[in-house]
Amino acid sequence: xxxxxxxxxxxxxxxxxxxxxxxxxxxxxxxxxxxxxxxxxxxxxxxxxxxxxxxxxxxxxxxxxxxxxxxxxxxxxxxxxxxxxxxxxxxxxxxxxxxxxxxxxxxxxxxxxxxxxxxxxxxxxxxxxxxxxxxxxxxxxxxxxxxxxxxxxxxxxxxxxxxxxxxxxxxxxxxxxxxxxxxxxxxxxxxxxxxxxxxxxxxxxxxxxxxxxxxxxxxxxxxxxxxxxxxxxxxxxxxxxxxxxxxxxxxxxxxxxxxxxxxxxxxxxxxxxxxxxxxxxxxxxxxxxxxxxxxxxxxxxxxxxxxxxxxxxxxxxxxxxxxxxxxxxxxxxxxxxxxxxxxxxxxxxxxxxxxxxxxxxxxxxxxxxxxxxxxxxxxxxxxxxxxxxxxxxxxxxxxxxxxxxxxxxxxxxxxxxxxxxxxxxxxxxxxxxxxxxxxxxxxxxxxxxxxxxxxxxxxxxxxxxxxxxxxxxxxxxxxxxxxxxxxxxxxxxxxxxxxxxxxxxxxxxxxxxxxxxxxxxxxxxxxxxxxxxxxxxxxxxxxxxxxxxxxxxxxxxxxxxxxxxxxxxxxxxxxxxxxxxxxxxxxxxxxxxxxxxxxxxxxxxxxxxxxxxxxxxxxxxxxxxxxxxxxxxxxxxxxxxxxxxxxxxx
Amino acid sequence: xxxxxxxxxxxxxxxxxxxxxxxxxxxxxxxxxxxxxxxxxxxxxxxxxxxxxxxxxxxxxxxxxxxxxxxxxxxxxxxxxxxxxxxxxxxxxxxxxxxxxxx
Numbered sequence: 001x002x003x004x005x006x007x008x009x010x011x012x013x014x015x016x017x018x019x020x021x022x023x024x025x026x027x028x029x030x031x032x033x034x035x036x037x038x039x040x041x042x043x044x045x046x047x048x049x050x051x052x053x054x055x056x057x058x059x060x061x062x063x064x065x066x067x068x069x070x071x072x073x074x075x076x077x078x079x080x081x082x083x084x085x086x087x088x089x090x091x092x093x094x095x096x097x098x099x100x101x102x103x104x105x106x107x108x109x110x111x112x113x114x115x116x117x118x119x120x121x122x123x124x125x126x127x128x129x130x131x132x133x134x135x136x137x138x139x140x141x142x143x144x145x146x147x148x149x150x151x152x153x154x155x156x157x158x159x160x161x162x163x164x165x166x167x168x169x170x171x172x173x174x175x176x177x178x179x180x181x182x183x184x185x186x187x188x189x190x191x192x193x194x195x196x197x198x199x200x201x202x203x204x205x206x207x208x209x210x211x212x213x214x215x216x217x218x219x220x221x222x223x224x225x226x227x228x229x230x231x232x233x234x235x236x237x238x239x240x241x242x243x244x245x246x247x248x249x250x251x252x253x254x255x256x257x258x259x260x261x262x263x264x265x266x267x268x269x270x271x272x273x274x275x276x277x278x279x280x281x282x283x284x285x286x287x288x289x290x291x292x293x294x295x296x297x298x299x300x301x302x303x304x305x306x307x308x309x310x311x312x313x314x315x316x317x318x319x320x321x322x323x324x325x326x327x328x329x330x331x332x333x334x335x336x337x338x339x340x341x342x343x344x345x346x347x348x349x350x351x352x353x354x355x356x357x358x359x360x361x362x363x364x365x366x367x368x369x370x371x372x373x374x375x376x377x378x379x380x381x382x383x384x385x386x387x388x389x390x391x392x393x394x395x396x397x398x399x400x401x402x403x404x405x406x407x408x409x410x411x412x413x414x415x416x417x418x419x420x421x422x423x424x425x426x427x428x429x430x431x432x433x434x435x436x437x438x439x440x441x442x443x444x445x446x447x448x449x450x451x452x453x454x455x456x457x458x459x460x461x462x463x464x465x466x467x468x469x470x471x472x473x474x475x476x477x478x479x480x481x482x483x484x485x486x487x488x489x490x491x492x493x494x495x496x497x498x499x500x501x502x503x504x505x506x507x508x509x510x511x512x513x514x515x516x517x518x519x520x521x522x523x524x525x526x527x528x529x530x531x532x533x534x535x536x537x538x539x540x541x542x543x544x545x546x547x548x549x550x551x552x553x554x555x556x557x558x559x560x561x562x563x564x565x566x567x568x569x570x571x572x573x574x575x576x577x578x579x580x581x582x583x584x585x586x587x588x589x590x591x592x593x594x595x596x597x598x599x600x601x602x603x604x605x606x607x608x609x610x611x612x613x614x615x616x617x618x619x620x621x622x623x624x625x626x627x628x629x630x631x632x633x634x635x636x637x638x639x640x641x642x643x644x645x646x647x648x649x650x
Numbered sequence: 651x652x653x654x655x656x657x658x659x660x661x662x663x664x665x666x667x668x669x670x671x672x673x674x675x676x677x678x679x680x681x682x683x684x685x686x687x688x689x690x691x692x693x694x695x696x697x698x699x700x701x702x703x704x705x706x707x708x709x710x711x712x713x714x715x716x717x718x719x720x721x722x723x724x725x726x727x728x729x730x731x732x733x734x735x736x737x738x739x740x741x742x743x744x745x746x747x748x749x750x751x752x753x
Binding site for chain 1: 665668671672673675676679680683686687690691694695697698702703704705707708711712714715716718719721722723725726729730733
């Protein structure tokens with residue numbers, strides 16, 4: 001679809017960016033020491049830190065990715081909300097206070113507190129860098145996604161803009177500014193998500209959602225088929241001329257022409273009808289046609305509606321609703337979802353988007369993205385993939401470096417615990433809202449089929465440019481804040497863990513801060529490049545990978561150091577290494593990566609699953625146990641966190 | 651450069667009890683979460699079962715979010731009470747020793 005900038009959107013956007021930079025400038029003047037740069041001096045109040053946790057965590061993946069996935073797949077997108085929130089239980093009950101007790105600036109500090117091992121310092125730093133970069137990719141993709149409708153700029157400009165602003169933020173003030181940016185953005189995100197859900201419920205649901213009367217909803221047509229063979233098709237509407245067929249996999253598409261405009265229709269053999277699709281044709285010279293016309297003509301429509309409400313299929317509307325009646329209406333209706341398939345037609349590549357009428361009961365139940373029902377063709381590997389994803393989401397949160405370093409910004413272990421509880425309450429509320437924002441986008445005719453990540457901002461746009469500008473600017477600040485946190489974590493890994501500790505470069509406070517800032521610039525540049533390369537992928541899906549890598553590489557080491565006395569330094573090193581290699585190996589050799597990253601057509605990947613946690617997490621745990629047992633004779637048994645008296649000597 | 655803990659570490663007598671409570675809490679949550687994931691895989695049709703205006707899938711999902719919040723509040727209450735009690739005992743012990751010197 002076409003996007004154009006509005007002056008109001010630009011003004012609000014600049015105001016938010018200006019505020020963020022103002023906060024950075026304010027704290028830059030106060031940040032002179034390494035502790036100030038990496039841990040905000042440990043002086044953040046737990047309530048502020050709790051909201052900042054929410055700010056860190058409710059990243060582009062949550063706001064853009066989850067809402068987009070719910071808008072396209074219904075309940076399966078909400079599974080991410082459930083898994084992301086569940087992960088905080090591990091963070092609170094297992095990790096929060098011990099991390100605060102054991103560490104100073106980075107997650108490596110805590111891991112290494114008992115061993116003083118060069119190997120742990122190196123591997124923890126490498127793991128932090130890799131997880132941070134994996135997590136950075138979807139944030140940058142989200143930034144590019146947002147800036148297009150907000151400012152009318154291309155994706156690449158958005159990525160570049162975020163990269164530059166974040167580098168300025170992090171390279172000037174570090175963790176203090178990042179914390180207050182996150183606090184501001186986390187608060188605004190919750191408030192305006194509540195507003196958006198209120199507006200969705202107020203508007204109600206219609207079979208012809210016209211965005212509050214502002215945009216006429218395109219009525220997708222069907223045409224009766226008299227006969228259809230591989231060579232010819234005869235249709236009832238004679239105003240169309242049949243010009244060909246596209247057969248791909250089990251699908252039959254018929255190409256029609258009317259007034260010189262070509263269109264593609266999907267053949268429904270059961271009902272003998274053609275249903276209208278949308279398509280993007282890429283010609284040999286690279287020119288793209290949207291539904292047979294240039295993009296500027298605006299003939300590629302936003303979608304998302306119910307074809308049946310309370311048994312009525314004609315124009316039906318249901319007015320203001322509450323949380324219960326909204327889901328009930330969807331449950332009892334039929335939602336038109338959209339599938340996509342690519343085909344080669346002569347010397348053109350055609351991406352065809354076709355309608356999938358889906359019962360409301362299926363929309364608010366699992367199974368539309370993740371195949372779990374054997375009766376619908378789910379294979380054991382599909383089920384394992386689903387379980388693996390849920391494991392990664394559950395275990396990944398407590399092992400994310402940019403979340404872990406936030407425990408060092410408060411004064412005490414009790415404050416770390418309390419800030420985690422504030423985070424759980426705030427994040428829990430937001431994730432409940434994601435279901436309604438996602439379903440709202442699904443039924444309000446706002447989905448851009450070429451980019452599901454835009455669903456929530458476009459839902460806001462359907463209520464007016466002001467709310468859209470505010471929501472988009474907050475989402476942009478969301479990306480800024482999360483990327484800032486990730487870059488602080490990455491720069492800590494390089495400057496503190498590697499340069500200062502591993503290479504023993506004996507940096508002064510000033511040099512350590514300078515090294516962190518230089519690293520921030522380099523990591524920021526890498527993030528910009530990756531954000532452009534991974535443009536088309538769903539951000540929540542990408543974050544799922546970051547969680548899997550964190551859960552596999554970091555969590556086994558954290559848990560075993562805290563709770564198993566026989567853990568040795570070599571066991572920890574081996575566990576992190578194996579966790580990293582196993583999780584990355586599975587991801588890089590999975591079908592999803594083959595299809596969406598390498599763009600290999602009709603190539604079967606060697607790994608049957610895409611989510612590695614179900615294999616890589618146990619392997620990492622087992623490696624730690626085996627190596628620790630094999631190397632323990634040379635080591636003195638170490639105390640665990642439960643040995644209160646022993647911790648004093650840590 | 652000092653790489654030790656970010657806070658001045660004092661002997662926290664409450665650590666063992668807090669850790670035990672944390673493990674109990676996380677175990678309960680893991681159990682409920684595992685049942686949720688298992689139901690999705692083994693009997694996805696059950697997740698479509700109507701529960702009022704909603705269905706089991708949504709109610710269970712909201713329930714998991716709510717359970718996390720409730721457990722967090724209970725855990726914090728428990729830990730805070732332990733810490734306050736330990737602090738009071740420390741203060742009492744400190745007063746006693748001072749008192750002893752005075753006598």
